[in-house]
Amino acid sequence: MGKRIMPRAALCAVIVAVVPALSACGGVKDPQADVVAGKQLFVKKCGACHTLSRAGTKGTTGPDLDEAFQQSIKEGFGTTAVRGVIYKQILYPNRLPNDKGIKMPAKLVSGQDAHDVAAYVASVSSRTGKDTGRLATAVQAAGGGTATEKDGVLSIAADPNGQLAFAAAKASGTAGPVTIEMPNKSGIQHDIVIDGLGRGEVVSSGTSSFKASLDAGKSYTYYCSVPGHRQAGMQGTLTVK
CATH class of the missing domain: 1.10.760.10 (Cytochrome c-like domain)
Structure with a gap:
Protein backbone atom coordinates (compact mmCIF):
# COMPACT_ATOMS: atom_id res chain seq x y z
CA MET A 1 0.00 0.00 0.00
CA ALA A 138 -1.35 3.65 24.41
CA VAL A 139 2.16 3.97 22.96
CA GLN A 140 4.98 5.47 24.98
CA ALA A 141 7.03 8.03 23.07
CA ALA A 142 10.55 6.81 22.29
CA GLY A 143 13.86 8.62 22.57
CA GLY A 144 13.50 10.19 25.99
CA GLY A 145 16.48 8.66 27.77
CA THR A 146 20.27 8.75 27.68
CA ALA A 147 22.37 5.64 27.03
CA THR A 148 25.60 5.45 29.02
CA GLU A 149 28.71 3.40 28.29
CA LYS A 150 29.42 0.68 30.82
CA ASP A 151 32.53 -1.50 30.93
CA GLY A 152 33.48 -0.58 27.38
CA VAL A 153 30.02 -1.27 25.92
CA LEU A 154 27.56 1.39 24.79
CA SER A 155 24.12 -0.14 24.33
CA ILE A 156 21.52 1.94 22.45
CA ALA A 157 18.37 -0.10 21.91
CA ALA A 158 15.94 0.27 19.04
CA ASP A 159 12.45 1.15 20.23
CA PRO A 160 10.84 -2.21 21.08
CA ASN A 161 7.35 -1.00 20.12
CA GLY A 162 8.23 -0.59 16.44
CA GLN A 163 8.61 3.18 16.34
CA LEU A 164 11.29 4.52 14.02
CA ALA A 165 13.43 5.70 16.90
CA PHE A 166 16.12 4.61 19.30
CA ALA A 167 15.04 4.15 22.90
CA ALA A 168 17.57 6.88 23.75
CA ALA A 169 18.15 9.94 21.56
CA LYS A 170 21.26 10.82 23.55
CA ALA A 171 24.28 8.77 24.58
CA SER A 172 27.49 9.38 26.48
CA GLY A 173 30.83 7.59 26.39
CA THR A 174 34.48 7.88 27.31
CA ALA A 175 37.44 8.22 24.99
CA GLY A 176 39.05 5.04 23.72
CA PRO A 177 37.93 1.61 22.50
CA VAL A 178 34.23 0.80 22.75
CA THR A 179 31.67 -1.68 21.45
CA ILE A 180 28.58 0.08 20.23
CA GLU A 181 25.52 -2.16 20.12
CA MET A 182 21.86 -1.85 19.27
CA PRO A 183 19.59 -4.53 20.76
CA ASN A 184 16.49 -4.84 18.59
CA LYS A 185 13.36 -6.63 19.82
CA SER A 186 10.90 -4.83 17.54
CA GLY A 187 10.75 -7.24 14.61
CA ILE A 188 11.45 -4.25 12.32
CA GLN A 189 14.75 -4.21 10.43
CA HIS A 190 17.26 -1.76 11.92
CA ASP A 191 21.00 -1.21 12.20
CA ILE A 192 23.22 1.32 13.95
CA VAL A 193 25.78 3.42 12.10
CA ILE A 194 28.23 6.18 12.95
CA ASP A 195 29.86 7.62 9.85
CA GLY A 196 33.63 7.23 9.99
CA LEU A 197 33.48 4.83 12.94
CA GLY A 198 31.52 1.77 11.95
CA ARG A 199 28.32 0.09 10.85
CA GLY A 200 26.43 -2.75 12.49
CA GLU A 201 24.53 -5.40 10.56
CA VAL A 202 20.82 -5.00 9.79
CA VAL A 203 18.77 -7.13 12.19
CA SER A 204 15.05 -7.54 12.82
CA SER A 205 15.55 -9.50 16.01
CA GLY A 206 18.93 -9.56 17.65
CA THR A 207 21.80 -7.13 18.13
CA SER A 208 23.56 -4.89 15.62
CA SER A 209 27.05 -3.90 16.77
CA PHE A 210 30.52 -2.71 15.83
CA LYS A 211 33.78 -1.84 17.57
CA ALA A 212 35.24 1.66 17.42
CA SER A 213 37.52 4.12 19.15
CA LEU A 214 36.03 7.38 20.44
CA ASP A 215 37.86 10.70 20.51
CA ALA A 216 37.70 12.81 23.67
CA GLY A 217 35.50 15.89 23.51
CA LYS A 218 33.86 14.91 20.25
CA SER A 219 30.21 14.42 19.36
CA TYR A 220 28.97 11.81 16.92
CA THR A 221 25.62 11.16 15.26
CA TYR A 222 24.35 7.59 15.37
CA TYR A 223 21.52 6.54 13.09
CA CYS A 224 19.72 3.68 11.37
CA SER A 225 20.62 3.39 7.69
CA VAL A 226 17.56 1.36 6.62
CA PRO A 227 15.88 3.52 3.91
CA GLY A 228 13.50 6.04 5.41
CA HIS A 229 14.33 5.38 9.04
CA ARG A 230 16.81 8.19 9.67
CA GLN A 231 14.56 10.58 7.76
CA ALA A 232 11.73 9.63 10.11
CA GLY A 233 13.86 10.55 13.12
CA MET A 234 15.83 7.41 13.99
CA GLN A 235 19.05 9.09 15.04
CA GLY A 236 20.74 10.48 18.13
CA THR A 237 23.83 12.22 19.49
CA LEU A 238 26.76 10.53 21.24
CA THR A 239 28.88 12.85 23.38
CA VAL A 240 32.36 11.73 24.45
CA LYS A 241 33.84 12.96 27.70
Whole structure:
Protein backbone atom coordinates (compact mmCIF):
# COMPACT_ATOMS: atom_id res chain seq x y z
CA MET A 1 0.00 0.00 0.00
CA GLY A 2 4.18 4.56 -2.87
CA LYS A 3 2.58 7.50 -1.38
CA ARG A 4 -0.69 8.14 -3.25
CA ILE A 5 -4.13 9.45 -2.49
CA MET A 6 -6.72 6.81 -3.29
CA PRO A 7 -8.84 8.15 -6.18
CA ARG A 8 -12.57 8.45 -5.53
CA ALA A 9 -13.39 5.96 -8.27
CA ALA A 10 -10.94 3.42 -6.91
CA LEU A 11 -12.22 3.82 -3.36
CA CYS A 12 -15.82 3.51 -4.53
CA ALA A 13 -15.03 0.27 -6.32
CA VAL A 14 -13.33 -1.20 -3.29
CA ILE A 15 -16.10 -0.10 -0.94
CA VAL A 16 -18.78 -1.64 -3.12
CA ALA A 17 -16.91 -4.95 -3.11
CA VAL A 18 -15.85 -4.95 0.53
CA VAL A 19 -18.50 -3.46 2.78
CA PRO A 20 -21.40 -5.85 2.03
CA ALA A 21 -19.22 -8.91 2.55
CA LEU A 22 -17.79 -7.60 5.81
CA SER A 23 -21.19 -6.53 7.09
CA ALA A 24 -22.57 -9.98 6.35
CA CYS A 25 -20.02 -11.62 8.63
CA GLY A 26 -20.13 -8.90 11.29
CA GLY A 27 -16.69 -7.56 10.25
CA VAL A 28 -16.47 -3.78 10.19
CA LYS A 29 -19.50 -3.40 12.47
CA ASP A 30 -17.87 -5.47 15.22
CA PRO A 31 -18.77 -3.53 18.40
CA GLN A 32 -15.86 -5.11 20.25
CA ALA A 33 -13.12 -3.51 18.14
CA ASP A 34 -10.43 -2.23 20.52
CA VAL A 35 -8.90 0.94 19.08
CA VAL A 36 -6.31 1.13 21.87
CA ALA A 37 -4.99 -2.30 20.92
CA GLY A 38 -5.36 -1.26 17.29
CA LYS A 39 -3.09 1.73 17.80
CA GLN A 40 -0.45 -0.36 19.58
CA LEU A 41 -0.51 -2.99 16.83
CA PHE A 42 -0.44 -0.37 14.07
CA VAL A 43 2.67 1.29 15.52
CA LYS A 44 4.42 -2.05 16.01
CA LYS A 45 3.48 -3.74 12.74
CA CYS A 46 2.70 -0.95 10.26
CA GLY A 47 4.23 2.33 11.45
CA ALA A 48 7.68 1.61 9.99
CA CYS A 49 6.13 1.85 6.51
CA HIS A 50 3.26 4.33 6.93
CA THR A 51 2.81 7.88 8.13
CA LEU A 52 -0.20 8.39 10.40
CA SER A 53 -0.12 11.62 12.36
CA ARG A 54 -2.28 10.60 15.31
CA ALA A 55 -0.18 7.46 15.83
CA GLY A 56 3.06 9.45 15.60
CA THR A 57 4.43 7.21 12.82
CA LYS A 58 6.53 8.56 9.96
CA GLY A 59 7.22 5.61 7.67
CA THR A 60 7.64 6.38 3.97
CA THR A 61 7.80 2.95 2.29
CA GLY A 62 4.02 2.80 1.96
CA PRO A 63 1.33 5.46 1.49
CA ASP A 64 0.79 8.31 3.90
CA LEU A 65 -2.44 7.12 5.51
CA ASP A 66 -3.53 10.66 6.36
CA GLU A 67 -3.38 11.55 2.68
CA ALA A 68 -4.69 8.26 1.34
CA PHE A 69 -8.30 8.79 2.45
CA GLN A 70 -8.32 12.58 2.82
CA GLN A 71 -10.31 13.43 -0.29
CA SER A 72 -12.70 10.53 0.11
CA ILE A 73 -13.51 11.55 3.68
CA LYS A 74 -14.11 15.13 2.53
CA GLU A 75 -16.50 13.77 -0.08
CA GLY A 76 -18.59 12.03 2.53
CA PHE A 77 -17.32 8.48 2.91
CA GLY A 78 -17.85 7.47 6.52
CA THR A 79 -15.61 5.68 9.00
CA THR A 80 -17.33 2.34 8.39
CA ALA A 81 -16.63 2.43 4.66
CA VAL A 82 -13.00 3.47 5.15
CA ARG A 83 -12.57 0.82 7.82
CA GLY A 84 -13.77 -1.83 5.39
CA VAL A 85 -11.22 -0.77 2.80
CA ILE A 86 -8.41 -0.82 5.33
CA TYR A 87 -9.45 -4.22 6.64
CA LYS A 88 -9.40 -5.69 3.14
CA GLN A 89 -6.01 -4.13 2.39
CA ILE A 90 -4.56 -5.68 5.57
CA LEU A 91 -5.70 -9.16 4.60
CA TYR A 92 -5.37 -8.96 0.81
CA PRO A 93 -3.02 -6.11 -0.17
CA ASN A 94 -3.10 -4.89 -3.74
CA ARG A 95 -1.37 -2.14 -5.67
CA LEU A 96 -3.51 0.85 -6.44
CA PRO A 97 -3.74 2.10 -10.07
CA ASN A 98 -0.34 3.39 -11.28
CA ASP A 99 1.22 2.44 -7.96
CA LYS A 100 4.80 1.26 -8.44
CA GLY A 101 5.47 0.88 -4.75
CA ILE A 102 6.30 -2.28 -2.87
CA LYS A 103 3.33 -4.51 -2.13
CA MET A 104 3.01 -5.08 1.59
CA PRO A 105 2.85 -8.62 2.99
CA ALA A 106 -0.62 -10.06 3.52
CA LYS A 107 -2.00 -10.50 7.03
CA LEU A 108 0.64 -8.66 9.02
CA VAL A 109 -2.17 -8.81 11.54
CA SER A 110 -5.21 -11.04 11.28
CA GLY A 111 -8.37 -12.08 13.11
CA GLN A 112 -9.52 -9.61 15.76
CA ASP A 113 -6.17 -7.79 15.52
CA ALA A 114 -6.94 -6.84 11.91
CA HIS A 115 -10.34 -5.46 12.95
CA ASP A 116 -8.71 -3.47 15.76
CA VAL A 117 -6.06 -1.93 13.47
CA ALA A 118 -8.61 -1.11 10.76
CA ALA A 119 -10.93 0.50 13.31
CA TYR A 120 -8.15 2.67 14.75
CA VAL A 121 -6.75 3.82 11.41
CA ALA A 122 -10.22 4.61 10.06
CA SER A 123 -11.06 6.64 13.15
CA VAL A 124 -7.99 8.89 12.98
CA SER A 125 -6.93 9.03 9.31
CA SER A 126 -6.81 12.62 8.00
CA ARG A 127 -7.82 14.03 11.37
CA THR A 128 -5.86 16.84 13.02
CA GLY A 129 -5.06 17.13 16.70
CA LYS A 130 -3.87 14.44 19.07
CA ASP A 131 -5.30 11.24 20.47
CA THR A 132 -6.97 11.66 23.85
CA GLY A 133 -7.88 9.48 26.81
CA ARG A 134 -6.47 5.94 26.78
CA LEU A 135 -5.32 6.39 23.19
CA ALA A 136 -3.00 9.21 24.25
CA THR A 137 -0.97 6.85 26.45
CA ALA A 138 -1.35 3.65 24.41
CA VAL A 139 2.16 3.97 22.96
CA GLN A 140 4.98 5.47 24.98
CA ALA A 141 7.03 8.03 23.07
CA ALA A 142 10.55 6.81 22.29
CA GLY A 143 13.86 8.62 22.57
CA GLY A 144 13.50 10.19 25.99
CA GLY A 145 16.48 8.66 27.77
CA THR A 146 20.27 8.75 27.68
CA ALA A 147 22.37 5.64 27.03
CA THR A 148 25.60 5.45 29.02
CA GLU A 149 28.71 3.40 28.29
CA LYS A 150 29.42 0.68 30.82
CA ASP A 151 32.53 -1.50 30.93
CA GLY A 152 33.48 -0.58 27.38
CA VAL A 153 30.02 -1.27 25.92
CA LEU A 154 27.56 1.39 24.79
CA SER A 155 24.12 -0.14 24.33
CA ILE A 156 21.52 1.94 22.45
CA ALA A 157 18.37 -0.10 21.91
CA ALA A 158 15.94 0.27 19.04
CA ASP A 159 12.45 1.15 20.23
CA PRO A 160 10.84 -2.21 21.08
CA ASN A 161 7.35 -1.00 20.12
CA GLY A 162 8.23 -0.59 16.44
CA GLN A 163 8.61 3.18 16.34
CA LEU A 164 11.29 4.52 14.02
CA ALA A 165 13.43 5.70 16.90
CA PHE A 166 16.12 4.61 19.30
CA ALA A 167 15.04 4.15 22.90
CA ALA A 168 17.57 6.88 23.75
CA ALA A 169 18.15 9.94 21.56
CA LYS A 170 21.26 10.82 23.55
CA ALA A 171 24.28 8.77 24.58
CA SER A 172 27.49 9.38 26.48
CA GLY A 173 30.83 7.59 26.39
CA THR A 174 34.48 7.88 27.31
CA ALA A 175 37.44 8.22 24.99
CA GLY A 176 39.05 5.04 23.72
CA PRO A 177 37.93 1.61 22.50
CA VAL A 178 34.23 0.80 22.75
CA THR A 179 31.67 -1.68 21.45
CA ILE A 180 28.58 0.08 20.23
CA GLU A 181 25.52 -2.16 20.12
CA MET A 182 21.86 -1.85 19.27
CA PRO A 183 19.59 -4.53 20.76
CA ASN A 184 16.49 -4.84 18.59
CA LYS A 185 13.36 -6.63 19.82
CA SER A 186 10.90 -4.83 17.54
CA GLY A 187 10.75 -7.24 14.61
CA ILE A 188 11.45 -4.25 12.32
CA GLN A 189 14.75 -4.21 10.43
CA HIS A 190 17.26 -1.76 11.92
CA ASP A 191 21.00 -1.21 12.20
CA ILE A 192 23.22 1.32 13.95
CA VAL A 193 25.78 3.42 12.10
CA ILE A 194 28.23 6.18 12.95
CA ASP A 195 29.86 7.62 9.85
CA GLY A 196 33.63 7.23 9.99
CA LEU A 197 33.48 4.83 12.94
CA GLY A 198 31.52 1.77 11.95
CA ARG A 199 28.32 0.09 10.85
CA GLY A 200 26.43 -2.75 12.49
CA GLU A 201 24.53 -5.40 10.56
CA VAL A 202 20.82 -5.00 9.79
CA VAL A 203 18.77 -7.13 12.19
CA SER A 204 15.05 -7.54 12.82
CA SER A 205 15.55 -9.50 16.01
CA GLY A 206 18.93 -9.56 17.65
CA THR A 207 21.80 -7.13 18.13
CA SER A 208 23.56 -4.89 15.62
CA SER A 209 27.05 -3.90 16.77
CA PHE A 210 30.52 -2.71 15.83
CA LYS A 211 33.78 -1.84 17.57
CA ALA A 212 35.24 1.66 17.42
CA SER A 213 37.52 4.12 19.15
CA LEU A 214 36.03 7.38 20.44
CA ASP A 215 37.86 10.70 20.51
CA ALA A 216 37.70 12.81 23.67
CA GLY A 217 35.50 15.89 23.51
CA LYS A 218 33.86 14.91 20.25
CA SER A 219 30.21 14.42 19.36
CA TYR A 220 28.97 11.81 16.92
CA THR A 221 25.62 11.16 15.26
CA TYR A 222 24.35 7.59 15.37
CA TYR A 223 21.52 6.54 13.09
CA CYS A 224 19.72 3.68 11.37
CA SER A 225 20.62 3.39 7.69
CA VAL A 226 17.56 1.36 6.62
CA PRO A 227 15.88 3.52 3.91
CA GLY A 228 13.50 6.04 5.41
CA HIS A 229 14.33 5.38 9.04
CA ARG A 230 16.81 8.19 9.67
CA GLN A 231 14.56 10.58 7.76
CA ALA A 232 11.73 9.63 10.11
CA GLY A 233 13.86 10.55 13.12
CA MET A 234 15.83 7.41 13.99
CA GLN A 235 19.05 9.09 15.04
CA GLY A 236 20.74 10.48 18.13
CA THR A 237 23.83 12.22 19.49
CA LEU A 238 26.76 10.53 21.24
CA THR A 239 28.88 12.85 23.38
CA VAL A 240 32.36 11.73 24.45
CA LYS A 241 33.84 12.96 27.70
